[in-house]
Amino acid sequence: MHIDLDRHSGITLSEQIRTSIADRIQSGLLQEGEKLPSVRKLSKLLDVSLMTVFHAYELLEQEGLIDRIQGKGTFTLGKSKGSKHRPSQNDSGKPSLDWQNAVVDYLPRAQYWRMMQTPLLDVAKLSMAALHSSLIPTEWISKQFFQYAQLDSTLLTEYGPVQGDSKLRGAVLPYFREKSIAVSPNEIMILNGSQQGIDLVASTFVGPGDCVVLEEPAYPCTIDVLRKRGATVYTIPIDEEGMQVDRLAALCDTRPPKLIYTNPTYQNPTGTVMSARRRAQLLELAQSYNAIILEDDATSDLYFGTKPPPPPIKSMDRHGHVIYLKGISKFISPGCRIGFLIADGTFITRLVSSKGISDLGSPLITQKAILPFFTSNQLQKHLPVLREKLKERRDLVLQILNRMAPKSVQWTKPDGGLNIWLSLPPTMNADDLHTFALKEGISFLPGHVCFPTQQQYHHLRLSFSYLDMHSLERSLITLCRLLQDFTSSDQHSQRMMPM
Amino acid sequence: MHIDLDRHSGITLSEQIRTSIADRIQSGLLQEGEKLPSVRKLSKLLDVSLMTVFHAYELLEQEGLIDRIQGKGTFTLGKSKGSKHRPSQNDSGKPSLDWQNAVVDYLPRAQYWRMMQTPLLDVAKLSMAALHSSLIPTEWISKQFFQYAQLDSTLLTEYGPVQGDSKLRGAVLPYFREKSIAVSPNEIMILNGSQQGIDLVASTFVGPGDCVVLEEPAYPCTIDVLRKRGATVYTIPIDEEGMQVDRLAALCDTRPPKLIYTNPTYQNPTGTVMSARRRAQLLELAQSYNAIILEDDATSDLYFGTKPPPPPIKSMDRHGHVIYLKGISKFISPGCRIGFLIADGTFITRLVSSKGISDLGSPLITQKAILPFFTSNQLQKHLPVLREKLKERRDLVLQILNRMAPKSVQWTKPDGGLNIWLSLPPTMNADDLHTFALKEGISFLPGHVCFPTQQQYHHLRLSFSYLDMHSLERSLITLCRLLQDFTSSDQHSQRMMPM
Numbered sequence: 001m002h003i004d005l006d007r008h009s010g011i012t013l014s015e016q017i018r019t020s021i022a023d024r025i026q027s028g029l030l031q032e033g034e035k036l037p038s039v040r041k042l043s044k045l046l047d048v049s050l051m052t053v054f055h056a057y058e059l060l061e062q063e064g065l066i067d068r069i070q071g072k073g074t075f076t077l078g079k080s081k082g083s084k085h086r087p088s089q090n091d092s093g094k095p096s097l098d099w100q101n102a103v104v105d106y107l108p109r110a111q112y113w114r115m116m117q118t119p120l121l122d123v124a125k126l127s128m129a130a131l132h133s134s135l136i137p138t139e140w141i142s143k144q145f146f147q148y149a150q151l152d153s154t155l156l157t158e159y160g161p162v163q164g165d166s167k168l169r170g171a172v173l174p175y176f177r178e179k180s181i182a183v184s185p186n187e188i189m190i191l192n193g194s195q196q197g198i199d200l201v202a203s204t205f206v207g208p209g210d211c212v213v214l215e216e217p218a219y220p221c222t223i224d225v226l227r228k229r230g231a232t233v234y235t236i237p238i239d240e241e242g243m244q245v246d247r248l249a250a251l252c253d254t255r256p257p258k259l260i261y262t263n264p265t266y267q268n269p270t271g272t273v274m275s276a277r278r279r280a281q282l283l284e285l286a287q288s289y290n291a292i293i294l295e296d297d298a299t300s301d302l303y304f305g306t307k308p309p310p311p312p313i314k315s316m317d318r319h320g321h322v323i324y325l326k327g328i329s330k331f332i333s334p335g336c337r338i339g340f341l342i343a344d345g346t347f348i349t350r351l352v353s354s355k356g357i358s359d360l361g362s363p364l365i366t367q368k369a370i371l372p373f374f375t376s377n378q379l380q381k382h383l384p385v386l387r388e389k390l391k392e393r394r395d396l397v398l399q400i401l402n403r404m405a406p407k408s409v410q411w412t413k414p415d416g417g418l419n420i421w422l423s424l425p426p427t428m429n430a431d432d433l434h435t436f437a438l439k440e441g442i443s444f445l446p447g448h449v450c451f452p453t454q455q456q457y458h459h460l461r462l463s464f465s466y467l468d469m470h471s472l473e474r475s476l477i478t479l480c481r482l483l484q485d486f487t488s489s490d491q492h493s494q495r496m497m498p499m
Numbered sequence: 500m501h502i503d504l505d506r507h508s509g510i511t512l513s514e515q516i517r518t519s520i521a522d523r524i525q526s527g528l529l530q531e532g533e534k535l536p537s538v539r540k541l542s543k544l545l546d547v548s549l550m551t552v553f554h555a556y557e558l559l560e561q562e563g564l565i566d567r568i569q570g571k572g573t574f575t576l577g578k579s580k581g582s583k584h585r586p587s588q589n590d591s592g593k594p595s596l597d598w599q600n601a602v603v604d605y606l607p608r609a610q611y612w613r614m615m616q617t618p619l620l621d622v623a624k625l626s627m628a629a630l631h632s633s634l635i636p637t638e639w640i641s642k643q644f645f646q647y648a649q650l651d652s653t654l655l656t657e658y659g660p661v662q663g664d665s666k667l668r669g670a671v672l673p674y675f676r677e678k679s680i681a682v683s684p685n686e687i688m689i690l691n692g693s694q695q696g697i698d699l700v701a702s703t704f705v706g707p708g709d710c711v712v713l714e715e716p717a718y719p720c721t722i723d724v725l726r727k728r729g730a731t732v733y734t735i736p737i738d739e740e741g742m743q744v745d746r747l748a749a750l751c752d753t754r755p756p757k758l759i760y761t762n763p764t765y766q767n768p769t770g771t772v773m774s775a776r777r778r779a780q781l782l783e784l785a786q787s788y789n790a791i792i793l794e795d796d797a798t799s800d801l802y803f804g805t806k807p808p809p810p811p812i813k814s815m816d817r818h819g820h821v822i823y824l825k826g827i828s829k830f831i832s833p834g835c836r837i838g839f840l841i842a843d844g845t846f847i848t849r850l851v852s853s854k855g856i857s858d859l860g861s862p863l864i865t866q867k868a869i870l871p872f873f874t875s876n877q878l879q880k881h882l883p884v885l886r887e888k889l890k891e892r893r894d895l896v897l898q899i900l901n902r903m904a905p906k907s908v909q910w911t912k913p914d915g916g917l918n919i920w921l922s923l924p925p926t927m928n929a930d931d932l933h934t935f936a937l938k939e940g941i942s943f944l945p946g947h948v949c950f951p952t953q954q955q956y957h958h959l960r961l962s963f964s965y966l967d968m969h970s971l972e973r974s975l976i977t978l979c980r981l982l983q984d985f986t987s988s989d990q991h992s993q994r995m996m997p998m
Contacts, residue, residue: 002706029852097819097844099789103757106706110852112859113661130658138652145648145864153637156834159629162611192691196858203702203727207501207605224856228702258602290598320596335655337862345596353528353609357723358857359695360611363836363865365644 001030001037002104004230005046006209010255011232011453013048017056019453023109023227025065025076026449034101036066036074109227111220111449120443124475127443128466129268129330129418135389135465136333137382141369148368160364162356164190168367171374172340179300180315181324187344189352192362194296194327194339196355198222198261201294201323201341202229204354206259213257215243217421217450217459219268219296222261226452231259233452238267242274245281256289265300265309266417269450269461273415276310283313286321292347293322301331301383303416304391320345330418331386332373336366390418393464397476404480406487418465421447424458425487431457433486440482442475500529500536501603502545503729505708509754510731510952512547516555518952522608522726524564524575525948533600535565535573608726610719610948619942623974626942627965628767628829628917634888634964635832636881640868647867659863661855663689667866670873671839678799679814680823686843688851691861693795693826693838695854697721697760700793700822700840701728703853705758712756714742716920716949716958718767718795721760725951730758732951737766741773744780755788764799764808765916768949768960772914775809782812785820791846792821800830800882802915803890819844829917830885831872835865889917892963896975903979905986917964920946923957924986930956932985939981941974 003020005013024030036057037045043053057074060066068074115127148155163169169185176183191197198221206212208230214222216235226233234257236248242264251257262282264274274282286293295313303309314324320343327339343351355361373379397420401411411422424430430446437444447459462479464472502519504512523529535556536544542552556573559565567573614626647654662668668684675682690696697720705711707729713721715734725732733756735747741763750756761781763773773781785792794812802808813823819842826838842850854860872878896919900910910921923929929945936943946958961978963971 027852029849095817097846100819100844100846102789103704103791103846104706105703105849107703107849107853107856110856113852113855131656133652133656136656138655141655142648142652146645149641149644149648149868153632153641154834156637156640156832157630157632157635159828159833192858192861195856199857204604204606205602207603208707221856221859228853228856290601292602318594320599329658333655334658335653335863337858337860345599347599347602350528350604350606353526353613354606354727356611357606357609357694357720357727358698359691359836360720361836362691363862364834365865366862369648 002106003046003108004208005048006232008209008255009211009232009234013046013052014055014059015453017042017046017048017053018059020108021056021060022063022065023111026114027110028114029107029110030076032076034076036076038073106230107228109224111224115220115445115449120438123438123441123443124471125443125466126462126464126475126479127445129445129461129463130334130466131330131386131418132466132468134468135386137378138333140372140378141333141336144369144372145365149365152368155364155368158364160361160367162361163352164188164362165364165367165371168371168374171371175374175379176326176342180311181342183342187342187348189341189343189348189355190362190367191325191327191339191341191355192359193329193334193337194298194325194341195221196358197323197325197339197341198225198294198296200351200354200358201259201292202226202231203358204350205292206231210259211255211257213248213251213260214452215262215267216452217269217447217456218261218452219263220445220449222296223450223452226261235452238270238272240272242267242272242278243282245278245285248282249285252285252289252291257291259292259294260286261294261296262313263296263298264313265297266302266414266419268298268417269419269445269447269459270421271412271414271417271419273309279310279313280316283316283321287319291321293317294325295322296325298325298327298330299417302387302390302418304387304394305415309416314342320347323347323351328370331383332370332379336370338362338366338370387416390416390465393469393472394420396469396473397462397464400473400476400480404477404484406484408487409483418463420462420464422460422462424460424483426456426458428487429457430460433460433482436482436486437479440478442479442482444479501605502607503707504545504547505731507708507754508710508731508733512545512551513554513558514952516541516545516547516552517558519607520555520559521562521564525613526609527613528606528609529575531575533575535575537572605729606727608723610723614719614944614948619937622937622940622942623970624942624965625961625963625971625974625978626944628944628960628962629833629965630829630885630917631965631967633967634885636877637832639871639877640832640835643868643871644864648864651867654863654867657863659860659866661860662851663687663861664863664866664870667870667873670870674873674878675825675841679810680841682841686841686847688840688842688847688854689861689866690824690826690838690840690854691858692828692833692836693797693824693840694720695857696822696824696838696840697724697793697795699850699853699857700758700791701725701730702857703849704791705730709758710754710756712747712750712759713951714761714766715951716768716946716955717760717951718762719948721795722949722951725760734951737769737771739771741766741771741777742781744777744784747781748784751784751788751790756790758791758793759785760793760795761812762795762797763812764796765801765913765918767797767916768918768944768946768958769920770911770913770916770918772808778809778812779815782815782820786818790820792816793824794821795824797824797826797829798916801886801889801917803886803893804914808915813841819846822846822850827869830882831869831878835869837861837865837869886915889915889964892968892971893919895968895972896961896963899972899975899979903976903983905983907986908982917962919961919963921959921961923959923982925955925957927986928956929959932959932981935981935985936978939977941978941981943978
């Protein structure tokens with residue numbers, strides 16, 4: 001268990017140790033019943049005082065994450081759901097693999113893996129921020145696979161260029177131009193989905209103790225990636241105009257960040273849009289403090305009004321501060337695993353080098369399969385229909401919530417994207433609600449995974465894109481009923497932390 | 500420019516600084532004419548003595564990599580080939596992006612990127628360790644793409660499981676059983692090519708200052724990955740039985756490695772096979788010192804004799820020390836970008852978590868396209884033909900070398916795989932030879948990129964798999980002629996370092 005401590009972060013060392021261990025337990029990376037190092041041992045290992053470790057363990061115990069047994073030691077209580085799915089070490093009759101537990105890793109948190117590990121059969125997944133199959137032009141894409149696989153055999157025999165297929169990089173220029181991003185093909189890199197972009201930017205530019213800033217709440221997989229790099233993560237709360245940039249300015253004075261990650265349009269998980277004014281302010285701040293902005297734009301194509309949202313921050317970027325990510329999973333197909341990264345100067349050079357090291361390049365065939373979206377009018381035909389259908393879903397959810405949700409529950413009303421963010425009264429715990437919901441065949445995303453530090457447990461994310469209309473309606477009604485029971489019952493309102 | 504120093508490595512700090520800067524220059528990551536920090540500044544930054552930095556700069560100057568100009572500073576001389584391909588920062592009329600140069604990265608070396616960046620049009624690529632298109636069952640694979648893309652639309656609409664398609668993980672069991680590897684599907688993970696496996700293992704288990712061991716010479720992209728993690732890299736020379744395990748044992752006494760990377764069968768770049776005896780010894784060492792063995796098995800299917808090579812080290816592994824990688828690029832198709840990772844216990848759990856963070860999973864369609872190779876007799880039909888054709892190529896190359904190469908040149912005679920390793924007299928420089936070769940329309944891999952430290956410049960790797968028989972013959976004859984000129988000429992035998 002490798003723990004990166006940042007002695008200049010303003011976050012107490014006890015709190016840093018607590019977060020590191022809590023994340024591992026909640027991700028299922030530390031199994032239930034695992035013995036933690038003694039206070040003395042850990043304090044020596046981390047070069048901190050006995051009191052610091054003692055206090056961290058105290059906090060963990062208060063949260064119900066560990067158990068200190070007099071004379072025996074400190075043990076994790078864990079999330080049994082996560083640990084159940086670890087392969088049992090003795091099921092193949094092999095000798096013990098216990099020595100592996102002592103092998104230090106650089107993987108403090110893996111919430112995505114944990115979420116995906118839990119098998120949810122016969123469950124209506126309000127948890128999935130992905131498109132229902134009827135919203136994806138499957139037939140069209142299949143045809144492209146067929147044509148390219150048949151006609152151009154080199155697709156299967158050659159390593160593609162590390163930076164990505166040059167035809168595709170050329171073909172997307174008009175699409176980005178429409179977003180006011182003027183770019184040349186050599187400033188674009190093709191990724192295995194935009195998640196790879198987050199990982200590459202972090203592994204190239206972020207190291208232990210580097211200061212990075214996220215919105216609060218934030219996309220959980222970005223938190224996983226930045227924690228894996230040992231970064232010190234600060235968060236800036238969101239209001240109806242997006243990230244509160246004035247608060248970021250205050251932080252910059254004491255601790256200028258190296259990287260600011262933002263999801264300005266239909267933010268995941270809240271659905272908020274950062275105003276044009278804030279976008280400009282954010283860019284200005286990045287310029288003043290030589291910071292990198294990592295702009296993750298998954299859903300700006302999915303607007304429900306008549307006008308698109310404000311142009312990406314990248315469109316205003318003159319000095320190469322913004323690295324822009326555009327995945328296609330949320331509006332064309334998640335199955336192709338394609339995303340685009342836009343950067344310039346030495347940033348794109350360094351990121352292409354990094355991509356080469358990490359996988360030698362993406363498959364050409366999936367890149368070719370989506371090429372015709374950008375060389376024909378297919379995207380122009382597809383997007384308005386998709387927006388209309390998603391709006392219908394959003395409207396349905398809001399309508400049911402308005403009608404049936406208890407007064408003490410609040411939610412966002414996003415103008416686009418895939419998600420709505422619900423907040424219960426602060427004394428309540430969405431993880432407990434989730435336990436009840438699963439019993440009724442419904443899943444959602446418990447909001448605490450969206451907080452990198454000082455987790456809040458009373459939020460949840462509902463994605464309205466993955467179910468058909470009928471299941472969406474039915475599960476929302478059930479959820480509202482559960483919410484009514486839950487908020488009116490006293491027994492669930494005491495615990496602040498998940499089991 | 501982030502430099503990781505290991506004060507307990509036994510390698511002098513000057514040498515570590517030299518390697519870090521030399522790698523960046525030779526990779527093209529530091530451009531020609533870039534100003535390095537002053538001796539005073541770098542010594543303060545790295546907390547080392549002025550003499551240490553001074554000596555490192557002295558070494559770099561002797562190698563012709565930097566230039567110290569009295570009163571102006573220290574500048575890189577660089578590899579102009581590499582730097583030429585950086586996007587010019589002012590070609591779009593944008594303001595200067597110079598601030599980017601000061602942004603520290605964690606990317607000390609990127610030889611793969613540099614090799615792939617150099618456009619080699621109309622060049623016979625003896626440098627490519629890949630299969631000629633006629634050796635790949637393209638038509639068969641195309642048909643699978645077609646069938647699956649048409650019949651199963653969920654392939655395009657769904658994120659696949661992070662660990663990989665469960666059918667494919669099940670279907671490869673007999674293939675691995677034939678290699679004496681008994682494994683269950685939950686101990687297999689599907690990768691975007693085996694390179695991703697190297698990257699995931701390194702990013703999960705290797706951190707700054709961790710001691711790792713490679714064969715010498717070694718596969719260049721593994722060196723890139725481990726340097727990116729800030730590891731302290733030690734090398735163990737190879738003889739005709741593979742890695743000299745007794746030398747590794749001596750190292751373990753003073754500095755037990757956390758990870759040992761090996762390519763035991765038809766090693767890239769030398770083509771050597773590690774003997775069964777050495778394999779067993781290596782595993783024993785790993786057990787004694789709680790080390791991980793990362794066994795990269797790209798080419799064990801490509802044997803030219805009647806009997807396969809010794810079984811993988813993984814087949815003897817009872818305590819989960821070996822993480823085994825099997826890419827399909829060298830015997831089915833590089834275009835699909837598929838590889839397999841086999842590990843057990845908490846290792847596989849942690850690696851799957853890491854894969855989730857890095858890209859949320861690989862595309863299902865490419866996994867489905869190769870599935871029928873393992874569910875039908877296609878692989879059994881394909882492999883013997885492939886072996887026969889590669890053997891023909893190997894025989895042709897050895898025959899020409901025997902007939903025409905100068906006596907002072909030595910080479911390996913591999914019983915399988917794709918590569919032959921040539922050694923010139925130690926005073927000669929294969930980079931210079933490469934410059935001449937390119938003028939004659941031939942490329943090969945200059946061997947120095949295969950050395951993580953203390954580079955040797957008099958080797959080269961020839962891959963005999965990528966050209967058709969006719970081009971292979973013609974380019975080998977030309978190369979032999981060049982070798983004759985080169986070894987008989989005095990002018991090329993003085994410089995020890997590349998330009």
